[in-house]
Amino acid sequence: MPNPKDTNTTIRILSEEKPAVMPIINTLMVNLLEKRKFRSLDFSWLKVTITGGMATQAPVAHDWQKITGCVVNQGYGLSETAPIVSITTYQKKDRFLNHVGKPLTGTEVKFINHSGKRVKLGEAGELCVRGPQVMHGYWRSIKETSKVLHNGWFRTGDIACLDKEGNIKIVDRIKDMIVVSGFNVYPSEVEKVLNQHASVIESAVVGIKDENDNECIKAFIVANGLITGEVLRAFCKKALAGYKVPSAIVFVDEIPKSHVGKVLKRSLKQAV
Numbered sequence: 307m308p309n310p311k312d313t314n315t316t317i318r319i320l321s322e323e324k325p326a327v328m329p330i331i332n333t334l335m336v337n338l339l340e341k342r343k344f345r346s347l348d349f350s351w352l353k354v355t356i357t358g359g360m361a362t363q364a365p366v367a368h369d370w371q372k373i374t375g376c377v378v379n380q381g382y383g384l385s386e387t388a389p390i391v392s393i394t395t396y397q398k399k400d401r402f403l404n405h406v407g408k409p410l411t412g413t414e415v416k417f418i419n420h421s422g423k424r425v426k427l428g429e430a431g432e433l434c435v436r437g438p439q440v441m442h443g444y445w446r447s448i449k450e451t452s453k454v455l456h457n458g459w460f461r462t463g464d465i466a467c468l469d470k471e472g473n474i475k476i477v478d479r480i481k482d483m484i485v486v487s488g489f490n491v492y493p494s495e496v497e498k499v500l501n502q503h504a505s506v507i508e509s510a511v512v513g514i515k516d517e518n519d520n521e522c523i524k525a526f527i528v529a530n531g532l533i534t535g536e537v538l539r540a541f542c543k544k545a546l547a548g549y550k551v552p553s554a555i556v557f558v559d560e561i562p563k564s565h566v567g568k569v570l571k572r573s574l575k576q577a578v
Contacts, residue, residue, distance in 0.1 A: 310567060313337050317344050324351035328376075331359040331567040335366050336508055339373065349374040356381050356393070359568055361476060361494050363501050367402040382406035382476060386441045386460055391415070392474050405475040413437035415474065416459070417467060425467075430477050433466040434459045465492070482571060484513035485521050486549045493523075493571075496552065499545045500525060505533040510561045510569045511552065525552040526561055526574055533557075 310316060316338065335357070338344045352374050357367075358381045367378040377400045383390035392415075394407035409415050416424055417431035425431035440460045443451035454461045465477040478492035485491070493511035500509040507528045513521045527538065535555035542551045562573040 310334055310565070311337075311563070313341055313344070317341060317347070320344075321347055326351060326353040327356070328352060328354070329356045329358070332357060332362045332366055333360070333508065333563055333567040333569065335362075335370055339366070339369050340507070345373050349376065352376045355379060358382065359566065362402075363498065364402060364404055365501065371402060378402050380406045382474060384462060386454070387435055387437075388439045388441065390439070391435050391437075403473070405469065405473040407474065408472050409474070410437070410439075413439070415468070428467055428469065430465050430467045432480060433462045433464045433474070433476075435462060436460065482512075484511075484523055486523060487520070489549050491523060491550050496523065496525065496542070496546065496550055499542050500527065500538065503533070503538060503541050505529050505531045506538070508561060510571060510574055512571050512574045514554070514575065516553075522554070523550070523552040524554040524556065527555060527557050528559070528561060529557055
């Protein structure tokens with residue numbers, strides 16, 4: 307598909323080609339599910355749906371399964387891990403799992419704190435990966451390679467944890483973490499709450515500096531009806547600690563994304 311943002315063309319291609327396996331990203335699922343033509347398709351041809359690239363929101367996955375009859379399987383990987391680290395089980399009739407599954411065969415993972423020491427089971431830390439799919443280094447860039455590769459372990463830059471069953475749960479990107487009055491806030495946690503509101507189609511949360519150079523939370527919202535920032539803030543206060551509630555909420559027609567549908571948070575910060 308030359309332009310995955312063109313949902314009408316995507317729907318036409320799906321109706322003609324009928325793929326058995328569909329790799330997709332959360333934002334594109336949201337866009338497709340908003341289209342009546344998509345929801346009216348016959349999905350008997352769809353056997354496996356795999357998401358990646360960003361966290362898949364549970365309500366979106368549940369709606370996808372309701373419409374298509376196909377459970378959403380989450381995978382996790384990076385360009386540097388060519389391209390997968392873990393994935394949930396392939397099953398059509400199952401339930402969505404809010405993690406990215408177990409590491410592939412031959413793949414090792416560990417979770418470290420800012421000092422490089424392993425954290426306890428269940429605690430969040432930076433996810434490191436070692437295995438046959440991990441790159442040898444960045445092309446002609448020894449300095450950049452030395453920042454992320456140590457004894458074969460690749461530092462992903464993602465904060466994650468491991469549950470008792472050995473499943474990996476991604477928390478957020480280290481670079482996206484917001485520090486509010488000394489407390490760590492993960493944008494994905496705030497976005498998850500915002501997206502649960504019936505009037506919110508999608509959201510994106512970033513950290514910005516206030517007039518005193520302190521970091522605070524700003525949310526960009528695409529809504530499907532009349533809703534105010536104060537109503538959304540009150541909604542967030544029911545589920546989040548006070549310091550995690552956005553201090554600023556902006557309503558936009560569209561959230562900037564890459565050509566594959568990833569939210570461009572750097573663009574949002576530059577637009578602040």
